[in-house]
Amino acid sequence: MTSQIKSPPLKNCPKTVIDRAGLDCLFDSLRVRGFTVVGPTVRDGAIIYDNLGSTNDLPMGWTDEQEAGSYRLKKRSDKALFGYTVGPHSWKKYLFPPRQRLWMAKRQGRSFSIENNDPPENSKFAFIGVRSCELHAIGIQDRVFIGDKFIDPVYKSRREQAFIVAVNCGQAGGACFCASMNTGPKAESGFDLALTEILNRKSPYFVVEVGSAAGAEVMGDIPQRQLAEKDEQAAEAVVAGATSQMGRAMEVEGIRELLPDNPDHPRWEEVAKRCLSCANCTMACPTCFCSTVEDTTDLTGDHAERWKRWDSCFTMDFSYIHGGFVRQETKSRYRHWITHKLSTWHNQFGSSGCVGCGRCITWCPVGIDITEEVGAIRASLS
Amino acid sequence: MTVLLDDPMVTTPWVIDQMRRETADTFTFILKPVKGHGRGSFQFEPGQFNMLYVFGTGEVPISISGTQEQNGKLEHTTRVAGTVTGAMGKLRSGDVIGIRGPFGSHWPIENAIGKDVIVVAGGIGLAPLRPVYNALVGRRDEFNKIVLLYGSRTPEDILFRSELEKLSANLDIEVFVTVDRSTMGWRGNVGVVTSLLRNVPFDPRNAVAMVCGPEIMMRFSVHELQRRGLKEEEIYISMERNMKCAIGHCGHCQYGPEFICKDGPVFPYNRISNLLGTREL
Numbered sequence: 001m002t003s004q005i006k007s008p009p010l011k012n013c014p015k016t017v018i019d020r021a022g023l024d025c026l027f028d029s030l031r032v033r034g035f036t037v038v039g040p041t042v043r044d045g046a047i048i049y050d051n052l053g054s055t056n057d058l059p060m061g062w063t064d065e066q067e068a069g070s071y072r073l074k075k076r077s078d079k080a081l082f083g084y085t086v087g088p089h090s091w092k093k094y095l096f097p098p099r100q101r102l103w104m105a106k107r108q109g110r111s112f113s114i115e116n117n118d119p120p121e122n123s124k125f126a127f128i129g130v131r132s133c134e135l136h137a138i139g140i141q142d143r144v145f146i147g148d149k150f151i152d153p154v155y156k157s158r159r160e161q162a163f164i165v166a167v168n169c170g171q172a173g174g175a176c177f178c179a180s181m182n183t184g185p186k187a188e189s190g191f192d193l194a195l196t197e198i199l200n201r202k203s204p205y206f207v208v209e210v211g212s213a214a215g216a217e218v219m220g221d222i223p224q225r226q227l228a229e230k231d232e233q234a235a236e237a238v239v240a241g242a243t244s245q246m247g248r249a250m251e252v253e254g255i256r257e258l259l260p261d262n263p264d265h266p267r268w269e270e271v272a273k274r275c276l277s278c279a280n281c282t283m284a285c286p287t288c289f290c291s292t293v294e295d296t297t298d299l300t301g302d303h304a305e306r307w308k309r310w311d312s313c314f315t316m317d318f319s320y321i322h323g324g325f326v327r328q329e330t331k332s333r334y335r336h337w338i339t340h341k342l343s344t345w346h347n348q349f350g351s352s353g354c355v356g357c358g359r360c361i362t363w364c365p366v367g368i369d370i371t372e373e374v375g376a377i378r379a380s381l382s
Numbered sequence: 383m384t385v386l387l388d389d390p391m392v393t394t395p396w397v398i399d400q401m402r403r404e405t406a407d408t409f410t411f412i413l414k415p416v417k418g419h420g421r422g423s424f425q426f427e428p429g430q431f432n433m434l435y436v437f438g439t440g441e442v443p444i445s446i447s448g449t450q451e452q453n454g455k456l457e458h459t460t461r462v463a464g465t466v467t468g469a470m471g472k473l474r475s476g477d478v479i480g481i482r483g484p485f486g487s488h489w490p491i492e493n494a495i496g497k498d499v500i501v502v503a504g505g506i507g508l509a510p511l512r513p514v515y516n517a518l519v520g521r522r523d524e525f526n527k528i529v530l531l532y533g534s535r536t537p538e539d540i541l542f543r544s545e546l547e548k549l550s551a552n553l554d555i556e557v558f559v560t561v562d563r564s565t566m567g568w569r570g571n572v573g574v575v576t577s578l579l580r581n582v583p584f585d586p587r588n589a590v591a592m593v594c595g596p597e598i599m600m601r602f603s604v605h606e607l608q609r610r611g612l613k614e615e616e617i618y619i620s621m622e623r624n625m626k627c628a629i630g631h632c633g634h635c636q637y638g639p640e641f642i643c644k645d646g647p648v649f650p651y652n653r654i655s656n657l658l659g660t661r662e663l
Contacts (some may be wrong), residue, residue, distance in 0.1 A: 102389075102391050102392070103389075103391075103392055103393075105437065105438075105480075107437060107438075110476055110477045110478060111395060111397070111416065111478035112395060112437050112478060112480075113395070114392060114393070114395075144630075144631065145631060148630060148644075149629075149630075149644070150390045150629035150630060150631065150644075151388075151390070152631060153388070153389050260638065260639075263660045263663070264660075289631065289633060290632060290633030290634065291626065291627070291631065291632045291633070292626050292632065292634070293440075293441065293626050293627075293632075295438055295439060295440045295441070296438070297438035301438060304437055304438035306391075306441075308391070311626075311632070311633070311634075313633065313636075318624065318634060319623070319624055319634070320624050321622060321623060321624050322463035322464050322467075323463070326623065326624070326662060326663075327662045328662060329662060332661075332662035332663075336636070336663070340636065343639075344636075344638055344639035347639035348639060348641070
């Protein structure tokens with residue numbers, strides 16, 4: 001999380017209150033400090049993450065309704081800026097870009113040399129509106145890409161520079177189950193600033209919690225007032241509201257054994273009848289980290305490039321070795337994905353690979369529900 | 383784009399000093415560093431692998447089949463199996479390929495000191511074990527019995543044949559070779575490598591086995607070794623899966639909880655025995 005990379009979290013830092021104008025100031029302050037400000041905005045019928053010009057680009061007055069295989073935007077009766085739950089995008093698209101060139105090479109006779117001639121990219125992002133489940137997802141990918149012997153330099157650079165503005169959830173969606181994964185809805189650590197949006201009749205205002213020295217420095221630029229007791233109570237009520245609305249729950253007791261101990265369970269056949277092996281769940285998942293590489297050359301054959309791009313364990317090619325494919329059947333691929341996510345991830349990285357964001361449920365075209373699949377296997381054995 | 387020197391995904395050019403045909407579909411590259419590249423001498427442990435890159439074509443994991451320590455050369459032996467190894471087979475001495483590595487776990491040579499050592503190889507699986515038998519012979523005094531069992535498809539497919547003949551001339555190392563299918567002139571063993579295991583002399587209370595070959599061959603070899611009384615934790619096997627990064631980031635080589643690239647490829651059998659029976663894991 002941020003705290004592992006940057007300064008340690010601040011202790012006993014006073015919370016303050018900012019209004020919409022203060023939020024405008026926050027955007028300006030981040031931009032002046034060289035950050036590309038990215039966050040939620042409405043596009044193509046969904047709330048996605050993209051560059052934000054100003055707070056006017058935030059999804060004011062919008063919310064979403066989510067169910068297995070279904071996502072719909074809906075107008076709210078208020079002017080909430082963060083009155084939605086997570087959408088199809090996650091922050092991994094910034095920290096672990098979907099496509100990136102690893103290097104270029106130029107043929108020189110029978111030899112070649114690795115080229116190094118691109119200007120450094122601007123990858124200093126400020127993330128606006130990071131949810132608690134997403135903070136946990138970033139922490140999980142940290143352990144994959146920068147937490148072991150080998151370091152991904154692009155991830156490391158982007159991660160170290162990122163400024164994280166978390167937003168506590170005021171509502172939970174139909175596919176949400178962070179409470180049962182112990183990953184939300186309140187942002188506990190791993191942020192520079194955390195906002196709680198308080199809705200009142202006129203315009204929303206925000207209780208701000210400072211999570212790092214960098215966060216404190218930015219707050220120095222922003223007009224704010226002291227926190228009153230009623231603000232604190234209102235903020236607590238916001239988070240309590242979200243906790244009470246969780247659309248789903250994952251029963252995690254014994255889950256590390258449940259899935260790998262049942263590789264031949266008939267449920268795998270059953271889910272494979274519905275699963276399209278389309279890879280949508282892995283693209284939407286904020287922790288899925290698999291990638292492949294592609295080699296290209298130009299027409300002369302003298303210039304070669306190596307690209308890394310997101311990959312999915314749901315594709316046939318994923319498991320190719322000479323002589324064939326290891327996971328030929330959809331049931332093997334679904335079993336691998338869910339077993340890795342909920343069980344073997346613990347062996348590899350010391351935590352679950354699931355943060356309960358519900359994206360894989362919402363964005364599955366046939367509405368396969370990870371909590372339901374686990375529940376079905378569990379129920380059949382009890 | 384800034385290529386960072388310590389980026390584990392960036393390859394280093396090595397020149398093919400010699401391209402040696404081994405059998406109809408296998409060959410060995412003897413590689414030497416390109417001047418101005420690389421970081422000093424190449425250190426590796428037997429059983430580890432490198433990612434070999436063919437310009438513009440792709441990259442594949444290939445085990446290291448040896449080094450020539452006196453001149454810093456590196457050896458890779460492979461079989462033509464796919465696009466990249468097919469392109470490799472067409473390269474000649476003087477061509478340059480890319481190397482990243484070494485990666486992965488290694489054979490337990492230190493654990494074998496003072497014990498009987500049984501080396502079991504099938505097909506191209508002999509290549510990652512070549513540094514093992516060379517090390518064992520080089521340090522002969524440190525080990526008890528040394529037995530090398532090798533199974534190949536036909537007599538013509540026997541890898542490192544002259545080397546095996548030389549080894550078997552040593553009176554203090556036992557070499558047994560078998561073929562699946564006999565051809566003209568072959569008067570040796572015919573049958574699977576596991577059949578050789580039945581009568582091999584070793585003390586199961588004080589022995590280590592290192593097994594590499596097709597998965598099915600390794601499973602039957604392990605069963606036979608266990609039947610002979612060798613403990614699971616003294617049997618080592620080398621696994622293979624799709625690999626794109628070799629550094630535990632790309633996810634392709636997962637085998638249950640293991641990443642073949644960084645937890646393996648060499649595993650003590652007891653660590654993965656519960657995974658081997660599951661199809662399409």
